Structure formats: C-alpha cells, structure tokens
Amino acid sequence: MILVLSLLPKSSLPEMEFDIPYLDKVVHFAMYFILLVLVSWERQKLESKPLFFNGLMLALLLSICTEAGQRFFFAGRSFEILDIVANIIGSISGIYFFRIILKPYK
Secondary structure (H helix, E strand, O other), X not given: OHHHHHHOOHHHOOOOOOOOOOHHHHHHHHXXXXXXXXXXXXXXXXXXXXXXXXXXXXXXXXXXXXHHHHXXXXXXXXXXXXXXXXXXXXXXXXXHHHHHHHHHHO
C-alpha cells in the first residue's frame, strides 16, 4: 500500500478543496506509523532491540527507495528529505506506541 501511494502520479491523487499545511508529511507519518505497529505486532515474540533496529532499517530503506523512485522514475513526483524524516518519526512512534500501549495487552 505504501509503495502504491508513494509511486502514484500526483495527477492520480484526489484534489483537496482546502489547503492543510504539511498534510503530505502527516500522511507519510501515518503510513509508517501503521506499518511499524503492524510489523511490531507480527514480530512481538522476538526481542525488542532487534525489532527496533530492524524496523527502523526497514522503514529507512523503504523511505529512501520510494523517494528515489519518485525522483528518477515517476514524472511529477520529487525526492524530499522531509518525507523521509516524517517516515522515520512515524516509524519510531509506531514502535513506541506498540511497546507502551499495545504490548501489555497481548
């Protein structure tokens, strides 16, 4: 889902009738937050340190690859460092959300 949404041409995305500042960064944060909550849920039987490191590496690799794909292979899309930052912050937040809120209820 992240790949599809990240690599769609901008013309395929719905037009917003109102302008919300940094909405794209919020969307990036949310996608990676959900991704890492789901990854954490699936890998909850493993130690948390490797999960934290592996989850962040997964998010970083996916972020860089999708941003590079936008820059080099898809017209109308661009590489943005702040998108990668939003992805990483969303990933870290997702891991901590799982650890603090969801893990005690497993």
